[in-house]
Amino acid sequence: MAKYVYKFTEGNKDMRELLGGKGANLAEMTLAGMPVPQGFTVTTEACTRYYDDNRTIAPEIQAEILDNLAWLEEHTGKKFGDPANPLLVSVRSGARASMPGMMDTILNLGLNDTVVEGFAQFTGNPRFAYDSYRRFIQMFSDVVMELSKKRFEEIIDDVKEKKGVKLDVDLDTEDMKDLVVRFKAFYKQEKGEEFPQDPKTQLMEAVRAVFRSWDNPRANVYRRMNEIPYDWGTAVNVQSMVFGNSGSSSGTGVAFTRNPATGEKALFGEYLINAQGEDVVAGVRTPSPISQLQQEMPQVYEEFVQIANRLEKHYKDMQDMEFTIENGKLYMLQTRNGKRTAAAALKIAVDLVDEGEISQEEAVLRVDPKQLDALLHPTFDPDALKKATVIGKGLAASPGAAAGRVVFTAEEAKEWAQRGEKVILVRLETSPEDIEGMQVSQGILTVRGGMTSHAAVVARGMGTCCVSGCGEIIVDYADKSFTLAGVTYREGDWISLNGSTGEIFAGAIPTIPANPNSGDFGRLMGWADQFRRMGVYTNADNPRDAAQARAFGAEGIGLCRTEHMFFEGDRIKAIREMIVSDDTEARKKALAKLLPYQQSDFEGIYEAMEGCPVVIRFLDPPLHEFLPTQEEDILELAQEMNLPVEHLKDIIESLHEFNPMMGHRGCRLSVSYPEIAQMQTTAVIQAAINVQKRHPEWHMVPEIMIPLVGEAKELKYVKDIVTATADALIAASGLELEYLVGTMIEIPRAALTADEVAQEAQFFSFGTNDLTQMTFGFSRDDAGKFLSYYYDTKIYESDPFAHLDQKGVGKLVSMAAKLGRQTRPDLILGICGEHGGDPTSIEFCEDVGLNYVSCSPFRVPIARLAAAQASLKKKG
Numbered sequence: 043m044a045k046y047v048y049k050f051t052e053g054n055k056d057m058r059e060l061l062g063g064k065g066a067n068l069a070e071m072t073l074a075g076m077p078v079p080q081g082f083t084v085t086t087e088a089c090t091r092y093y094d095d096n097r098t099i100a101p102e103i104q105a106e107i108l109d110n111l112a113w114l115e116e117h118t119g120k121k122f123g124d125p126a127n128p129l130l131v132s133v134r135s136g137a138r139a140s141m142p143g144m145m146d147t148i149l150n151l152g153l154n155d156t157v158v159e160g161f162a163q164f165t166g167n168p169r170f171a172y173d174s175y176r177r178f179i180q181m182f183s184d185v186v187m188e189l190s191k192k193r194f195e196e197i198i199d200d201v202k203e204k205k206g207v208k209l210d211v212d213l214d215t216e217d218m219k220d221l222v223v224r225f226k227a228f229y230k231q232e233k234g235e236e237f238p239q240d241p242k243t244q245l246m247e248a249v250r251a252v253f254r255s256w257d258n259p260r261a262n263v264y265r266r267m268n269e270i271p272y273d274w275g276t277a278v279n280v281q282s283m284v285f286g287n288s289g290s291s292s293g294t295g296v297a298f299t300r301n302p303a304t305g306e307k308a309l310f311g312e313y314l315i316n317a318q319g320e321d322v323v324a325g326v327r328t329p330s331p332i333s334q335l336q337q338e339m340p341q342v343y344e345e346f347v348q349i350a351n352r353l354e355k356h357y358k359d360m361q362d363m364e365f366t367i368e369n370g371k372l373y374m375l376q377t378r379n380g381k382r383t384a385a386a387a388l389k390i391a392v393d394l395v396d397e398g399e400i401s402q403e404e405a406v407l408r409v410d411p412k413q414l415d416a417l418l419h420p421t422f423d424p425d426a427l428k429k430a431t432v433i434g435k436g437l438a439a440s441p442g443a444a445a446g447r448v449v450f451t452a453e454e455a456k457e458w459a460q461r462g463e464k465v466i467l468v469r470l471e472t473s474p475e476d477i478e479g480m481q482v483s484q485g486i487l488t489v490r491g492g493m494t495s496h497a498a499v500v501a502r503g504m505g506t507c508c509v510s511g512c513g514e515i516i517v518d519y520a521d522k523s524f525t526l527a528g529v530t531y532r533e534g535d536w537i538s539l540n541g542s543t544g545e546i547f548a549g550a551i552p553t554i555p556a557n558p559n560s561g562d563f564g565r566l567m568g569w570a571d572q573f574r575r576m577g578v579y580t581n582a583d584n585p586r587d588a589a590q591a592r593a594f595g596a597e598g599i600g601l602c603r604t605e606h607m608f609f610e611g612d613r614i615k616a617i618r619e620m621i622v623s624d625d626t627e628a629r630k631k632a633l634a635k636l637l638p639y640q641q642s643d644f645e646g647i648y649e650a651m652e653g654c655p656v657v658i659r660f661l662d663p664p665l666h667e668f669l670p671t672q673e674e675d676i677l678e679l680a681q682e683m684n685l686p687v688e689h690l691k692d693i694i695e696s697l698h699e700f701n702p703m704m705g706h707r708g709c710r711l712s713v714s715y716p717e718i719a720q721m722q723t724t725a726v727i728q729a730a731i732n733v734q735k736r737h738p739e740w741h742m743v744p745e746i747m748i749p750l751v752g753e754a755k756e757l758k759y760v761k762d763i764v765t766a767t768a769d770a771l772i773a774a775s776g777l778e779l780e781y782l783v784g785t786m787i788e789i790p791r792a793a794l795t796a797d798e799v800a801q802e803a804q805f806f807s808f809g810t811n812d813l814t815q816m817t818f819g820f821s822r823d824d825a826g827k828f829l830s831y832y833y834d835t836k837i838y839e840s841d842p843f844a845h846l847d848q849k850g851v852g853k854l855v856s857m858a859a860k861l862g863r864q865t866r867p868d869l870i871l872g873i874c875g876e877h878g879g880d881p882t883s884i885e886f887c888e889d890v891g892l893n894y895v896s897c898s899p900f901r902v903p904i905a906r907l908a909a910a911q912a913s914l915k916k917k918g
Contacts (some may be wrong), residue, residue: 046088047106049113050281055357060085062277064136067377070336074356075375076349080117081131081281082110084249088139089275092253092728099250107249108242111280118282122152123241125160130174130283133248135255137276140378140502146185146255148248149318150178150283154239158222167253170288172218177287177318179225179237182244186251189232197224209327211316245280252278258352260477262833267481269882272839284373287318287364291339294319297332297346299354299361302382303441305389305562309333309350311363312492319364319375322492328511339645342372353377358399359408360390371525383441384413386558388562403914409566411881411908417563418594418900422540423552430538430547434526435442436487436512438544438884444485445538445550446505448531450522452479459483466537468524470517472497477543480506485539487546489515507541523812567595567903576887578905579655583607585646591899595906599647600807600896601747601874604722605663607643608636614668615682622683626717633721640725642734644744653740657807657896659747659786660722660760664707666697703812703821707903708750709785712760719760722746723767733776745782747807750847752789761802784870787858788812796858800865807896808855810875810883814842817851843876846883849873856890872896882907888912 053061053069061069065083072078077571088103115121120129130152135141137487153161153175162171183189201217201224202208213221229237238244241731255261256276265272286294296319297311312329314321315338322329336343346365349372353361362380366373382390391405402406422430422443446464449455458465459482467483469476471490480486480500485507492511501508516525522533531537538547579600580591584607588599608617613636620632647656676694680687699705712719726744734742745766751757761783772779784805787793790813796806815821825843832838846852855873862869872894877883877899884905885893889912897905 043102044087045092045102045108046085046087048368049079049082049110053083058138059274060277062085062086062136062279062377063137063140063378064134065277065279068279068281070356071353071374071377074352075727076352077371077375079284079375081114081279082107083136084278084280086275086277089114089253089256089277090273092250093257093275094801097250097254099246099253102867104246107245108282111242111245114280114282120282122245123154123162124155125157127164128152128157128161130161131154131245132279132281132283133245133252134279134281135252136279137256137270138274139268139270140381141261141268141270142381142496143592146252147320148178148181148185148251149320150174151182151244151248152241152243152283153178157241161421167288169215169218170285172215172222173287174285174318176218176221176225176319179222179229181231181320183225183250185236185255186247187229187233189229193228194225195258197228197703216750230241234468249278249280252276258373263477263709266833266840269840269845272836281375283903284366284368284375285318286314286368287316288368290316290371291367292316294322295329295332295335295365295369296322297350297363297365298380299350299363300380300386300390302360302362302380303438303505304387305360305382305386305393307393312741313365313367319366328490328513331701338369339370342367342370345372349374353851355399358404362869377828384409384415384417385441385562387413388417388566389474392562392565402405403573405566406570406573406907407914409907411911414903415900418903421554422538430549430551432545433529433537433548434512434514434546435545436509436544437492437498438540438734439491439510440501440506440508441484441542442485442507443538443542443551443553444483444538445536445553446484446725447536448524449479449483449533450517450524452476454533455479455483458586463901466539468515468517469497472500485509485541487512487515487537487539489513489517507539509539509541509544509546510750512544512546563903567906570907571595573914574906574909575913576884576911577872578897578902578907578909579657579872579874579878579894580902581878581896582647582899584643585650587899588647588650591902592650592652592654594899594902596651596654596899598657598894598896599651600657600872600878600894602644602656602658603662604640604658605661605667607640608668615640617668618679619683620718621668622685622690626715629715630721633717637721637725638745640722641729644725644729645733648729648742650743653737653742655743655745656786657745657747657805657872658726659720659749661711661718662708662749664697664699664702664705665711666694666702667701668694668700669694669697702808703815709748709756709760710750712748712763714757716763719763720767722769723764727768727771727781730779730781731771731777734777741776743780743782745784745805745807747784747786749786749809750788750812751799751803752791754802757785757799782870784813786854788816788872790854793854793858797859797865800869801861803862803869804866805870805872806858806862808858808871808873808875808892810846810855810873811843811875813854813875814847814851817847817854818842840849845880846877846886848886852886852890855886859890859892862896870894879905881911884908885912885915888916903909 050069050072055066055070058066061083106315120127122129133148158175162168180194184191226237286292293315295313301310311332314329359379361377364376387409389692391408394400395405449465455465455467464484465486468487488510497510536550577597579598580596581601582588583603616635620629623629680690730742732742748760782804784803786809787806788809871892874896878895879901
């Protein structure tokens with residue numbers, strides 16, 4: 043018979059798939075003899091069963107929960123629902139992957155109208171008892187019954203206003219009783235029934251709500267962002283309550299064993315006296331730094347420092363810990379590997395190697411490749427920064443620099459961002475519901491909250507600049523404005539944030555690119571380069587991008603799109619002249635004008651890459667993309683080319699295609715117009731000859747890639763044109779120049795007949811953007827209009843254009859690789875779609891045996907690290 047519930051005494055840290063991260067770590071701390079309030083974990087398998095059983099908790103699982111509840115009563119000496127000595131519990135989510143703030147928590151469960159009276163007598167602290175009860179009603183109503191959290195906050199604000207106080211702690215016992223009455227009245231008004239009084243009913247409803255929260259919108263968005271599978275499910279932790287809100291010798295806090303923003307080896311955190319955990323995380327009150335606890339409660343502080351050191355030593359990583367102090371006694375509520383900024387992740391990994399705690403291989407595996415993005419973003423221009431006006435300062439919650447237009451809601455942030463605007467999201471405090479708005483914002487500014495508030499933790503995880511806890515700001519949501527230092531800023535006004543200092547500036551400050559190739563970054567990437575097998579190339583179409591990618595460690599160019607060179611100045615005129623030409627000679631004349639531009643561009647790219655491999659894709663898009671569509675542009679072009687307007691319109695109309703993606707493009711252009719391939723081959727080879735002569739120490743081997751091949755004879759036809767042209771040029775130069783001819787595998791038929799294609803191709807480069815489109819049968823330009831429905835219905839868990847579809851598209855890649863190498867064992871295999879910079883796709887490429895991945899310049903460091911991790915994982 044399946045076991046669905048485990049006591050904390052029955053688990054350990056290696057059971058995270060079953061118990062979730064929180065449950066496994068609570069069990070591990072229990073085993074280590076740390077002061078953990080006892081409880082039990084309802085497993086991830088119970089969550090999966092809940093969804094399999096049409097969102098119901100099976101009777102046998104309910105029975106197992108109640109059996110463990112009886113054990114907890116016996117263990118604590120308290121009784122669920124007993125006014126004389128009541129057992130109260132917290133109910134928290136805990137997936138195997140950390141998802142801070144994405145799912146739901148309920149505290150003080152077990153209170154009702156009778157128990158609260160006994161609890162007040164038992165503790166001798168009626169204010170604390172009724173404060174706990176009003177918190178429970180609010181949380182239960184919000185999380186379990188899905189009533190408006192905002193409405194409860196408005197009731198609290200109303201009571202504080204009538205009382206003439208600003209903080210919740212200034213409310214007395216009678217005020218708390220009044221809140222309980224008002225909260226219950228609101229509950230009855232909304233639900234048409236009394237607030238539930240049976241503690242066991244409360245418990246089952248709470249467990250059900252946590253399971254349900256696995257499928258809430260913010261959790262689904264977070265999972266897509268972090269590639270967490272839906273079928274993992276979440277565990278539920280039921281833990282006996284300890285109370286940080288029971289008086290001045292009690293408190294609650296969150297702390298890290300190292301600074302999560304910088305990686306500095308020093309205890310970092312915050313706490314609040316006379317508060318519960320959600321007060322710290324929600325940012326409703328601004329907490330005190332953990333160092334102040336040494337003065338307030340020295341013994342508790344010393345014990346906490348010892349435990350923190352033990353935990354970091356045990357897990358060999360920076361720990362994020364939640365704790366509660368109840369009447370002077372310390373309790374540990376959670377530990378987990380802490381979320382951290384990219385800079386902190388690098389420093390912690392490198393420092394742990396230097397401290398002898400982990401190996402270089404472990405250090406490489408510790409850093410999330412996607413985090414490196416945050417190191418590669420701009421910082422403020424120093425000269426502009428000197429002239430900028432500081433209008434306020436908050437806490438430096440997540441480093442980096444950002445400038446954007448002010449918006450006040452997540453929805454507005456998304457709307458403005460979709461219009462191409464850069465935005466700064468300004469909130470009193472953020473909540474998990476804001477995650478999509480936070481994701482599209484350049485920076486986040488909050489009035490409340492500390493360094494461990496929701497805004498700070500989530501922003502650090504995203505690598506987004508954040509300034510929190512600027513209490514001088516007065517926000518007026520209705521007026522869409524905020525006031526700071528006597529000046530009012532309205533929606534759409536520009537401000538800038540320095541997340542490294544906490545400074546807020548008026549206006550937009552210019553930025554400069556980051557320079558990560560030093561210090562901890564350089565050491566870790568050096569180790570990564572030692573351990574990876576695959577090469578890392580870049581997609582670059584000009585010398586500037588090539589040089590940037592080279593600076594980031596690119597070892598070659600895996601995709602140079604030649605058509606991108608045609609859109610500038612006189613070049614577009616020449617390509618248009620070629621398109622409208624009536625015969626071959628006229629086309630050759632137009633192409634001759636393009637030849638010097640192409641050759642010069644290629645020479646610049648070869649120079650930037652310093653002899654490294656360069657793969658040049660021949661003209662790919664359909665010709666109509668180079669022609670105008672607006673009437674005034676057509677008239678201007680006709681005049682420039684001395685053509686009758688109607689004749690030009692006829693040409694444009696003749697090039698119109700119902701499905702251009704599958705139309706007259708790629709190698710089909712060279713089959714129709716061989717002179718295009720002749721011109722491009724001349725530019726590629728002559729540029730290589732010239733650069734080789736200037737740099738005899740380099741071994742130039744240009745690689746010509748024929749796009750959109752679906753038939754081996756098609757490739758042979760174009761390849762024959764290429765080789766005839768190239769061989770003649772090389773013979774005339776007197777040099778011995780090697781070159782390769784290969785193809786992009788982007789049509790499913792090419793993958794299915796890869797053994798035949800490989801008879802002509804010396805390399806395959808998988809163009810997974812088009813291969814995904816053609817395999818799924820939808821356009822990546824339009825798929826966004828309907829993919830959200832597929833996410834909601836769990837048909838797809840992620841965007842197949844962002845993460846390679848390994849079941850379908852991946853099967854074609856694997857098949858083509860195998861078939862191609864059966865024909866040509868030395869066949870070079872690479873990938874040049876957007877997936878070349880995606881860590882999970884890179885791991886797949888390692889498994890298939892590709893030689894290299896190619897990605898945009900700013901994703902090169904990500905790909906280098908991901909390739910190393912893939913290689914290490916494959917070796918075990």
